[in-house]
Every structure is written in C-alpha cells, then in structure tokens.
Amino acid sequence: MKKFIKTKEMSMFIALAILCLIMTVSTSTFMTPYNIGIIARQISFIAIVAIGQTIVLLTGGIDLSVGSIAGLSGILCSLLMTKMHVDTLSIIFISLVLGIILGCVNGILIGRLKLNAFIVTLAMGEIYGGLILVITRGYPILDLPESFAFLGQGMIGLVPVPVIFMLVITVVIAYILENTPFGRNIYAVGGNSVAAKLAGIKVENVTLYVYMLSGMFASFSGLLLTSRMNAGQPTIGSSWVMPSVTAAIIGGTSLSGGEGTIIGTIIGAAFMGVLANGIVLLNISSYWERVITGAVVIIAVVIDLLRKIRSQKE
C-alpha cells in the first residue's frame, strides 16, 4: 500500500480525482449518468489502443501505425459484414487476427531486420492509411447489420459495452505483465536489451509479440468504433496515434522503455477524457484544447522527473 501511494500512478490518480471534483463542483452537468457514460465510452476506445501502445513503449519501441491499423481493420470488417454477411462473433475473431497480421509486419521489420521502430511504424501507417483510401475512395461503408451495433453502442445495465471490453483487457494484460515470464521479459527488454539478451531472452521474439499485440488491440478498438459510428469510416483512428502515446506518458510510462503500467495508462486516458469533456462543459474555447493537453503532458513529465530526483536522493 505504501509502495502504491509513492508511485506515479497514485499521483496521477489523485490529479484525476481532483479534476473530477472541480468539474462536479463547478458544473451541474458533469456528474450525470449520461455524461459519465459518454466519457467512459470515449475513453474506452483510446484506452484499448493505448494498452497496446504501452506494451510497445515498455520495450523501448513505439507504434505510430495504430491509427491506420484501426482504420484498415474497421474498413475490411465493414466490407466483410456488408458484402459477405459475416456475423458479429466471427467478425470479432477476424478483426483480432487481422490486427495480429498487420502488427506482425511491423514486428518482423523491427525485431528481425533491426529497423528503427519510429520509421517502420510511420511508414507502415502510411501504407495502411493509403490502402484505406484505395479501398474506399473516401466513402464510408454503410448499412452495417443491426446486431453489430451492440458492440459499440450497447449497454449492459448502466455500463457501455466498450467499457466492459476495456476493463477485461486491462485486468488480463496487467496480470500478464506482472505475473508471467513473458511480462517480465517485456520489462527486461525495455530496461536493457543487451542485458536481456545475455540473460537468454529472445529479444526478437519479444519485439515481434509486442507489435502483434499492439496491432491486435488497435484493430479491435477500430472495430468497436466502427460499431459506435454505425459506418465503416475511412477516417477511423486517424487521430489516435498521439493520444495513445500521450495517455501512456501521462500515466507514467517512460519513452525509453522498461517503466510503466497498464493501470497508469488507463488513468492517463481517463484524465484526458475528463479534461476534453471539461473543456466543453466549462465553456472554454476549443482553440485551447490542444494547448491544455500539451501542457498537461509537460507537467506530468516534469512531476515524474522531480519524483525520480527525490527518490534518488533518498
């Protein structure tokens, strides 16, 4: 418990709680079931992508193709549903496999050929993003089956369905990272890949797997958003790359690898979601939104640095 209070996750959690408190006191519209519902749903799409991104960041890599993978998967799944009448359960499975394949290309290029992660994922993102336009010519794919709407728009009791997916994925991945050899290998590769290699860890394989996971989560989130959007939108995910990295960084993940947690990333995503919602409810001009989000990232990194310096002194 004492350990948790000192962690950066806790300091971010306190910041999130304070933000929610300010919003509750200063507006009458924040703490309503409708508003909490929409915030939770908005967070869940980006959080699922950010979980994949966090795993990649933990190894010291970065995945800039998540947005295009989400979009391409959303489009291909929409086509399968409208042209070949694939049912909802199968389409979930297909989207996961599709994401793994798309992520696998990144993983092979980065892990096996030792290419730079930034460049590979940037370029693959362009390729996947271009394919979206080649396939759709810019038009959305309409008339998705009614039953498919449940994934992104449905509610179980008061909880939106995407939120449930997010919570399940969070618990599973957090468990894997902390309690399995694979999870520990991810931290080891990010902490010091040379030492990890000497310790007998197959660094190429770990790298391959993390990009596959990142692709899988991006693809799944793209499917959920397609359902929420009620159409296969060519622009799905195009604005997800920076928020997925930002959520992880606010949540305490280090860009140099080896440090960070899934819980932190979820808190980071929640913080950004509440902030974006607050900017609207508090009547702050939308021109300021990006300025504020950028400032929050800087503040989070500086606080993290101060905390590190203090702990080194101790």
Place this chain on the structure above:
Amino acid sequence: MRKLSKVITIFVMVFLSVALSFAQGSGDKLGDQSKLIKTLNKPLTFVFIPKVIHPWYDVVKEGALAAAEEFKKMGITVNIKFDAPTNADISEQMKKIEANISARPDGLAIAALDPATNTRLINDAIKAKLNVITFDTDAPNSNRPLYVGHSKDFQDGYDLGEYLAKLINYKGKVGILSGSLTAPNHVGRVKGFKEAIAKYPGISIVFDRPDNDDLQKAVELTENALQANSDLVGIFGCNASNPIGAARAVKAAGKTGKVHIVGMDDLPETLQLIKEGVIDATKAQRQWEIGYWAVKYLVAMNQNHTIPAVHETGSRLITKNDL
C-alpha cells in the same frame, strides 16, 4: 328552514362559480393561437459544432452574432458558442457533440461531417429533448427538424466547369485540386465540374489530386502540375483554400492569365487574387446567412413557433466585375 335556504344559497353560488370557470376555460381553448407561443424569461445558449476549426466558419459566427445582437434589442439574450473539433475527424467531432448534449444548451446546430454517424448522434440529442438543427452540411435521414445551408455542391462545380470551359475556348488541358476525398461537398463539386467538362471533347483533365484542404499541399501540387504540363490552361479548386494555393503557384511561375483558375468561396486572400486577375471566378456560399438564420430559427423553436424543414442559403458567382 333558515338553515335550508343557507345551504341552497351556498350550493347555487358554488354551482355558478364552477359553471363560470368552465365557460371561461372553453373560451380560452378556442381560437387564440398566440397562447401557443412561449415567452422567453431566461437567456438562451446556442452551441454550433462545425466540422473543423476553419476561417470559413468565422463568417458563419459573424452572422450568428448579428442575429443575437438583433434579439438583444428585443430584450432576448442569446449566447453563441462555437465548439469545433481541431481536426476534421468524425470521432473528434462525435466527442464534441456528446459533451455538448451533456451541457444541455437551448439549441444545438451541427454541421454533419459524416451523415451516417451524425444521424445517430442527432437522433440521440433529439431524444434527450434538445432543439437540434443541422447547418452547413445536412444529415437528411436524421430526425432534425431544420437544415440551414447550401447543398447544391454538384451545381456549383458544374457552373464553374462551364465558366472555365468558356474562358479557355472549349479546348486545352485542365487540372483539378480535389480537396478531401472524404468530404461529401468536395466530392460533389468535383463530380459536377467533371460532368460539365465531359461535354467538351477538346478539353482533357490531366491531373486530379487531393490536397486535403491544406493550403501548402495545394501550392506544391500545382507547382508539380505546372512542371509536368507546360501547356496547362486551367485549374479547378473545390474548396476555400485550394484556389488560393493554385493561385500562389501560378503567380510565382509567372503564368498569371495563361493558367485560368476557378474555385470556391470568398476568403480575403481569394478576393485579393480575383482583383489581381490571378483567380478568374469563385462560387461563394453565403455562410453569414447560415449563422444568422440558424440563430433566428433556434430562438423561434424555443418560443414554440413553426419552422421550415430546409432553408437554402444559396451561393453566388464572384468575378473581377463584382469587386
């Protein structure tokens, strides 16, 4: 006996007053329709959600503020808020719309970035008992009671195609800057332009490239096109920024007058370039009117007035002669 007369008197009086009140009530119900109109006793807040932050919407806002100013003189306070997503991205816009439904304004005007997705959001907002209209771009399949804007994109592109064809004597090479492939209004204008040009076998379209509503991209694409086709005679820009981009490149290459440019809208730089003769003609929407009438109708909706389903604000051709 006295007791009985007292009881009867009271009974008669009660009966009379009840009968009278009924008579009064029925007189009210019939006829007077002005009673259907609600008086406004609190300030109104209207939120506009454009597709993206863009100077084009600043003019819409001017119109909206002008209408608010008029209402102020009548003793009705209207607060106007524009809340645009920073990217023209449907998921960003969706967040804005959802958050603004939470804020429960007295009126919500939405520019549909993508009709399929917006339709569901608009219906959500209407279900939440908000006054919701569409402006700029419509979502015709939604339950929105009113659309204010200009929807004849195909016709605009077609008219500009005709205008350009005449300028170049119905022969030569022309090019298209096609804006954003996902924006229905850009797509519509390009389609209209192509249809007009297709009537003239002497004219060939030698390039057709998307600039994504990015001025710098439009400049670069035009520079490349001028390099590749030294005998280019015309360029069509399908949005507010790409005729400016094309004009800058043509001007820098010293080809003013040799390469004719037609495009959309009336941003200050566009008007300047028309005056200089670099741009030949544009079709300008009257987006000031869109903002003005949106506010007028939203106030009317709050007063329980009846409103039309569509208010077409139209567009007009601007050439050097108009300036």
